[in-house]
Amino acid sequence: xxxxALKRKERLxxxxxxxxEKKAGNDGDDSGKEKLPEPKLKFRNYQTENDSLxxxxxxxxxxxxxxxxxxxxxxxxxxxxxxxVDLFKLAPRKPDWDLKRDLQKRLDxxxxxxxxxxxxxxxEKLIESAxxxxxNVAAIxxxxxxxxxxxx
Numbered sequence: 410x411x412x413x414a415l416k417r418k419e420r421l422x423x424x425x426x427x428x429x430e431k432k433a434g435n436d437g438d439d440s441g442k443e444k445l446p447e448p449k450l451k452f453r454n455y456q457t458e459n460d461s462l463x464x465x466x467x468x469x470x471x472x473x474x475x476x477x478x479x480x481x482x483x484x485x486x487x488x489x490x491x492x493x494v495d496l497f498k499l500a501p502r503k504p505d506w507d508l509k510r511d512l513q514k515r516l517d518x519x520x521x522x523x524x525x526x527x528x529x530x531x532x533e534k535l536i537e538s539a540x541x542x543x544x545n546v547a548a549i550x551x552x553x554x555x556x557x558x559x560x561x
Contacts, residue, residue, distance in 0.1 A: 450465035457466055 450462065452462070452466040455466070457463055
């Protein structure tokens with residue numbers, strides 16, 4: 410038992426040493442990390458009165474002359490041909506275009522049924538007219554009376 414306790418104490422001491430070495434290593438030396446350069450001050454618009462900060466003050470920059478650039482742009486705009494736009498292509502869609510799109514399948518189905526119904530009605534009328542023609546033909550005698558001459 411005593412041996413196990415001694416081994417455990419030795420392990421704890423070793424763990425404490427490692428922990429202390431890591432702390433000491435991180436506090437004093439950043440060997441694992443790359444040092445970043447310190448930021449430098451740049452005063453663009455601020456006029457400093459401190460002599461030590463005047464080195465960081467930037468010289469004022471003169472704005473570029475853009476009059477020539479503007480003149481070139483205006484000339485190129487005037488020289489460019491005008492593009493005619495077809496107003497029908499720009500016209501907005503009718504307000505109910507999406508309703509028509511959504512109902513198109515149903516309308517197609519109704520169109521087929523309507524054309525079928527019209528065809529059925531026409532067929533029935535043709536059959537009725539054919540039957541009435543047959544009855545009219547049946548009323549006319551097949552054999553002509555007489556010889557066929559009107560002088561008889």
